[in-house]
Amino acid sequence: MSEHPESPAVPANTPEPTQTPAAVDTAVPSNTAGQLPDSGQEPAQKPLLTPSQAKRANQTLKGMIISVLLTVAVAVPVILINPPNKADTYRAPVDIAAVASQAAPDADFTPWAPQLPEGDYVNFARWITKNVDGIKYWEFGVVTKDDKFVWVRQTAKTNPSWLAAVTQGATPAGTHAVDGIQWELRKRDKTQVLIATRGQSTIVLSSDSGTEPLEKLARLAQREIPAN
Numbered sequence: 001m002s003e004h005p006e007s008p009a010v011p012a013n014t015p016e017p018t019q020t021p022a023a024v025d026t027a028v029p030s031n032t033a034g035q036l037p038d039s040g041q042e043p044a045q046k047p048l049l050t051p052s053q054a055k056r057a058n059q060t061l062k063g064m065i066i067s068v069l070l071t072v073a074v075a076v077p078v079i080l081i082n083p084p085n086k087a088d089t090y091r092a093p094v095d096i097a098a099v100a101s102q103a104a105p106d107a108d109f110t111p112w113a114p115q116l117p118e119g120d121y122v123n124f125a126r127w128i129t130k131n132v133d134g135i136k137y138w139e140f141g142v143v144t145k146d147d148k149f150v151w152v153r154q155t156a157k158t159n160p161s162w163l164a165a166v167t168q169g170a171t172p173a174g175t176h177a178v179d180g181i182q183w184e185l186r187k188r189d190k191t192q193v194l195i196a197t198r199g200q201s202t203i204v205l206s207s208d209s210g211t212e213p214l215e216k217l218a219r220l221a222q223r224e225i226p227a228n
Helices: 051-081 094-108 158-164 210-226
Strands: 121-128 137-143 149-155 169-180 181-188 191-198 201-207
Touching: 094 121, 094 137, 149 210, 158 201, 169 210, 181 210, 191 210, 201 210
Parallel strands: none
Antiparallel strands: 121 137, 137 149, 149 201, 169 181, 181 191, 191 201
């Protein structure tokens, strides 16, 4: 049996049709030449806002513009006052020797004003009188010629709470030798801190640029600040 049913057989003597049916006209009737018939529907019109709606929309747009302008007016001064903490945004060099001489009368030690190598400079220097436990201290920042930064603090009096504050909670991590002299090493994330007592004061060096700039400042401190 065949898988596909066969179509009914056509008798061999079926007479041919003598007339051809008339062609069916499929043309679309029109009432005028070249135009489609009128469907009776008018074209859709765009909705229009009433005067009150237009006024509210305009007020909303004005409010958004004013809000954006106010936000920018507030944000720009904040950004300018607090620039990113990068070496290329640090302030211009300062005369550290002059600032140190102004701080000296109130200090129980000689504020350190290092003789930096060419290309390095101090970008700020100040005498701090109000801090943890009332400890007064001298601080300044050193920017190296390769854009690394070291924060220096110096004080005649120190205690654990003050050290924790100025090192932002850096924890002890052993010692670090600089030309045979041992410095206490502390670490916090990327920040490394070297601490040592030189003469009448304690020196705290902090940097997140590795140990190289710390060692350079430590060598200067060992050379320029008497040990006794």
